[in-house]
Amino acid sequence: MSETATPDINIDRSVGDFHYDMSYEFDAGIGLSEKTVDYICDVKGDPQWIRDFRKQALKVFESKPMPTHWATKDLENIIFQNIRYYLSQGQVPKRSWDDVPDDVKKTFERLGIPEAERKFLSGVEAQFDSEAAYSNIKAIVAEQGVIFVGSTEGLHKHPEIFKKWFGKVIPTTDNKFSALNSAVFSGGSFIYIPPGVKVKHPLQAYFRINAQNFGQFERTLIIADEGAEVTYMEGCTAPKFETATLHSAVVELVALKGAKIQYITVQNWSSNVFNLVTKRGLAMEDAEIKWIDCNIGSRLTMKYPGVILKGKRARGEVISIAMANSGQHQDTGAKMYHLADDTTSNIVAKSIGIGDGRSTYRGMVHIPKHLKGCKNNTECDALLINTNSRTDTYPAIQVRGNKNSVQHEASVSKVSAEQIFYMQQRGLTEAQAMSLSVNGFVNDLVRQFPLEYSVELKRLIDLEMEGSVG
Amino acid sequence: MEVLDQPQTTKSAGATPSLASFVAPTASGSSWWTQLQQDAWKQYQSMPFPARNDEHFRFTDRSKFQFENLSHRSALSDKAKKQILQTSVDDRLKKQVGGRFVFGNDQLLFRQDLAKELAAQGVIWKPFLEAVEQHPELIQKHFMKEVTTLGSEKFARLHQAYVQAGTFIYIPKNVEVNLPLEAFHWIGDDKEMVFPHTLIVAEANSKVEIIDFFQSVDSENGGFCAAVCDLHAGPGAQVRYVATQLWGRQTRSFQLQSILVDKDAHSKTLNLNMGGAYSRLESKSRMIGSGSRSDMLSLTVANDKQEFDQRTFQEHVAQSTNSDLLFKNALADESRTIFSGMIEVDLGAQKTDAYQSNRNLLLSDTADANSMPGLEINANDVRCTHGSTTSQIDDAEMFYMRSRGVPLSIARKLFTLGFFQEVLERINDKELETELLDLIDKKYSQTKSL
Secondary structure: OHHHOOOOOOOOHHHHOOOOOOOOOEEOOEOOOHHHHHHHHHHHOOOHHHHHHHHHHHHHHHHOOOOOOOOOHHHHHOOHHHOEOOEEOOOOOEOOHHHOOHHHHHHHHHHOHHHHHHHHOOEEEEEEOOEEEEEEEOHHHHHOOOEEEEHHHHHHHOHHHHHHHOOOOOOHHHOHHHHHHHHHOOOOEEEEEOOOOEOOOOEEEEEEOOOOOEEEOOEEEEEEOOOOEEEEEEEEEOOOOOOOEEEOOEEEEEEOOOOEEEEEEEEOOOOOEEEEEEEEEEEOOOOEEEEEEEEOOOOEEEEOOEEEEOOOOOEEEEEEEEEEOOOOEEEEEEEEEEOOOOOEEEEEEEEEEOOOOEEEEEEEEEEOOOOEOOEEEEEEEEEEOOOOOEEEEEEEEEEOOEOOEEEEEEEEEEOOHHHHHHHHHOOOOHHHHHHHHHHHHHHHHHOOOOHHHHHHHHHHHHHHHOOOOO | OOOOOOOOOOOOOOOOOEOOOOOOOOOOOOHHHHHHHHHHHHHHHHOOOOOOOOHHHOOOOHHHOEOOOOEEOOOOOHHHHHHHHHHHOHHHOOOOOOEEEEEEOOEEEEEEOOOHHHHHOOOEEEEHHHHHHHOHHHHHHHOOOOOOOOOOHHHHHHHHHHOOOEEEEEEOOOOEOOOOEEEEEEEOOOOEEEOOEEEEEEOOOOEEEEEEEEEEOOOOOOOEEEEEEEEEEOOOOEEEEEEEEEOOOOOEEEEEEEEEEOOOOEEEEEEEEOOOOEEEEEEEEEEOOOOOEEEEEEEEEEOOOOEEEEEEEEEEOOOOOEEEEEEEEEEOOOOEEEEEEEEEEOOOOOOOEEEEEEEEEEOOOOOEEEEEEEEEEOOOOOEEEEEEEEEEOOHHHHHHHHHOOOOHHHHHHHHHHHHHHHHHHOOOOHHHHHHHHHHHHHHHHHOOOO
8 A cells, every 4th residue: 555645536615616407317306205205215126125214214203303402503494394305316336437427427436436546445336416436345245245235235235244234233213314214215335254354454444524504414324244355435426505404324344253343434525515424333242433523514424333242342433633714613522332241442532613613522331230341441632722712511420339440531632832832933924834733633633544535634624724723 | 423321320209399398488687688588488499309310410419409308507416516516626625717607507506706806907707698798799709690501590599598507708918817717507306497598708909718517416407408619719819728528427408509709719629529429510710801810619528328429610710720620429228329521612712721520449240430521622722631530449550559468458558548639738738638538538448348
């Protein structure tokens, strides 16, 4: 991977801010009802159990109130009846880049996907609105028995694995938005890694919203069988429209005995996207799940990746970076449910507030009473750039049992004036100095990212810092 | 996005709170006061009981909110009276105080007024109802002006409607009261409810220390308490307030404290929490003048099935203010503690220095410590940190002590007492420190499982 230092995965906002007028082959229209669900099922040829599952989920969605008793009132600005729930060009993903329709191809070429794939990626899946437009997996990986397909294809071709885990880590009833996703989900990835297979290069997915008033509801399910290892990366973009757009995904990870899953997200939705995502992993004995979550875009993000530590000595980790610029609210965090002895978890969250941006950490650490030897460490640090930036921390820690220990620490600070002065004295402009400072603040986390992502992230930070000083 | 409040541990989810005991209180005192109490009663009636999903009651076991067959201001038996006076007066002859009031079932049983010199300087220290009669302008100005917003607003109104007992302290400008003032509030019977009030008004550059004791005649007793303490520290004033809570094992209590700190003033509060079946403490500090500082300290020893529910708030309104909170809990048996704290830095409150720390020591496998330390920061030039830890006694420390010949049970006890020592030292009063440490020691020794 060392020769790929120049990143091609351009996801900065100016690059993502374009859209094409598409004529969609399938369009479920505006609004949500049982008819919409039926339409999606018909187009996708869903089996009966999925149709029932979706309809049940729709009922749950309708019955659940908005969680505004603890969450921001901004949620009330989502008007569910004004959203398009399904749009696609035809739902069989193309295997070769040449088969992809030209306008879709234009979008992805601007985002740099094929080059990226050619260079090092084991497989790529790109989702345009509701369906995957292009999907491929390198022959070597496929030979090892790795399955990397869209969720629809996974459902149709590998029902025995799909059905066993689908909806098991995040039940439909988990929250209002997981129910919504369960009712209208489309696209997303289905990945299965056979026992003992260690996928060397990361698998990658891109999500893009192209249509106005559109809701993207992808559903990802990753299963790493015993002793398997995989890294999955996703990037998200959308052009800027005048009205709000909704992204509500559900991601379920299953790491069987001794497996390792690393899930990396760089989210750079445009600043009118409501990004309400439920992500959770299930870690069995000796398994390890690590979420690396980086939120830069969107109007409101509410995302708390979690790990259910179900087997002994399982380990869960969440590394989170959030950047809230003016008009943005990054409400992120992590959840760790310890359900077996000697499980450990680590949460490190760093947030940066610029202008009147607001960043929030919300966390949950749960250790019940029959367990022993569980450990959690949580660190949250916030850096505030302007006088009107805002940061909040709301952890919840519940501990019982024997020889369990939990520590939580949070701090809030600003960029030190002395440091800025020192750098200016060495010839840097104030803005450069500030950028360098902010990059230093997140550096220990960024280093854990794959190289091309960490370079990209630094660029994004520089971009966001532009004009924030002075 | 996910629902954060699962899994819920409320033991009997079906039980709805019963407030059957609270009926319109009988009127007393002057007409403006009667009116104020009646208005509070109406407000109480119109307020809903906190909803099940109310964040201020997250993790709270609401099945304990059964308030039935309670009575107010019942006559005390001679035996109970004798015991109260023995403990609060006769046994404490050695302790030098500036004044002492003793209330039993919300009735004044004993009074030791201020020394004449202090009264001559304008210091007021009166039983609450007496102060309502004699200093209506001061009471009207300060009585329950700072309303707690941490969940128990309904109980604050209930308190306001019922309050008769308690103390009013007024210290004029530049006056220092050097001996502590003590007030005792006793519950005399199993089915009694009390509403103690403590109103402290310290004018500019004054100094005072007040200690409240909350006790039950029988250590197994039930009963109900809704107490309010309002502390106003004027510019440059130094105020120390200590609340020692030693209720009977079945008592349910709500203690609502509000602390207002003006320019360059310093307030220090310490809560020692020992008794009760369900004891809720809501404490809110507001730093309204630059250079102000509030220290908020608390010690809890929980055993059996006790639940201590603590909600705190540090609001930094002005620039260059300080607050420092340290809540330490030791939990044995099947006890529960809930700590929910918030530091709020208002827009423009630059140079804030705020700290919030919750430490939980688990002494059994079945104790349950919940911690929700929070921050809401609206200014950038601040230093705000919080920390929360929950852990058991360290094996290595025990090994060390045993290798020096200290038996395990004593080593564990020493460790636990040492855990609290750090907080006790911060009150800077050797005599009080010893008294409180004795109380902790006594409760630890009575916990059979340890």
